[in-house]
Amino acid sequence: MALIQAKPFRLALLQLGPLGRVKSANIDLARKAVEQASKSEPKPHLIVLPEIWNSPYAVSDFREYSEPVPEPGSSSSSSSSLDEGETIRALREMARGAGCWLIGGSIPEREISTDKIYNCATVYDPEGRLVAKHRKVHLFDIDIPGRQTFKESETLSPGDSLTTFEAPFGKIGLGICYDIRFPEMAMIAARQGCIAMIYPSAFNTTTGPMHWKLLQQARAMDNQIYVAMCSPARNKEASYQAYGHTMVVNPLAEVMAEADEHPTIIYADIDPEMLATTRRNLPVTIQRRFQVYPNVAE
Ligand SMILES: NC(=O)CCC(=O)C(=O)O
Numbered sequence: 001m002a003l004i005q006a007k008p009f010r011l012a013l014l015q016l017g018p019l020g021r022v023k024s025a026n027i028d029l030a031r032k033a034v035e036q037a038s039k040s041e042p043k044p045h046l047i048v049l050p051e052i053w054n055s056p057y058a059v060s061d062f063r064e065y066s067e068p069v070p071e072p073g074s075s076s077s078s079s080s081s082l083d084e085g086e087t088i089r090a091l092r093e094m095a096r097g098a099g100c101w102l103i104g105g106s107i108p109e110r111e112i113s114t115d116k117i118y119n120c121a122t123v124y125d126p127e128g129r130l131v132a133k134h135r136k137v138h139l140f141d142i143d144i145p146g147r148q149t150f151k152e153s154e155t156l157s158p159g160d161s162l163t164t165f166e167a168p169f170g171k172i173g174l175g176i177c178y179d180i181r182f183p184e185m186a187m188i189a190a191r192q193g194c195i196a197m198i199y200p201s202a203f204n205t206t207t208g209p210m211h212w213k214l215l216q217q218a219r220a221m222d223n224q225i226y227v228a229m230c231s232p233a234r235n236k237e238a239s240y241q242a243y244g245h246t247m248v249v250n251p252l253a254e255v256m257a258e259a260d261e262h263p264t265i266i267y268a269d270i271d272p273e274m275l276a277t278t279r280r281n282l283p284v285t286i287q288r289r290f291q292v293y294p295n296v297a298e
Pocket residue numbers: 051140176177178179181201202203204207208211
């Protein structure tokens with residue numbers, strides 16, 4: 001179990017809207033929201049965008065809106081338009097312009113060599129360098145008859161690795177939306193020393209009221225970490241009705257900040273001391289008895 005090494009930092013979550021079918025207009029909306037958040041006082045250290053914000057959230061649209069995403073570590077000057085799409089270029093500029101770390105939400109990624117499409121989240125430092133990318137590991141394939149049916153696997157491929165990144169204020173774990181239903185991801189990140197799990201997300205008006213808040217509280221309470229989910233705002237015109245309710249939960253599983261369904265920005269101050277106190281008072285993180293538990297994969 002790694003120690004948490006973190007400093008206090010401020011998080012800004014951008015509940016973007018109204019998003020539409022025009023990619024350039026969605027990018028403009030994101031640019032304005034990132035700029036607005038970066039000018040707020042106190043200035044946030046980390047800004048977060050939602051899941052699939054440059055494209056409609058629809059399996060039939062992912063390929064058309066997809067773009068190449070380079071490997072982390074590449075700079076804009078070393079990437080050509082063949083290995084880096086317009087959204088990635090815009091996100092680098094947004095991070096640089098804001099002077100903040102940026103989790104650029106997720107976008108449909110096209111891998112040129114295989115022609116596969118992924119739901120991919122990217123992370124930038126304040127110089128606009130791409131420092132991490134996460135391909136959604138658990139695809140959102142559900143069928144609640146008459147309420148909500150969605151099958152990401154019709155056009156998307158799953159990622160096959162877990163993602164964390166190190167910023168000067170601490171280590172952060174990254175997942176995308178449905179990934180939150182799989183507690184192993186958050187547990188592994190917490191045990192690797194992450195102070196927070198952050199999920200660009202887009203729940204819907206069926207599963208949102210049932211589980212959105214509960215899942216964040218569960219992941220936060222089990223692992224005694226901060227958990228945040230950032231959603232698009234609801235758009236009555238869209239085929240998929242996003243739940244909204246962008247939220248941050250603390251290591252005691254208390255809701256620190258919550259949006260309604262409209263476009264907005266929410267802020268939260270992440271405090272490593274609060275996490276340390278929670279773990280001192282309720283020391284479950286050091287009371288686990290792995291020697292007693294069977295191999296859960298069996
Ligand atoms: N975009 C998603 O992965 C949606 C996940 C969701 O709504 C859920 O209930 O889980």
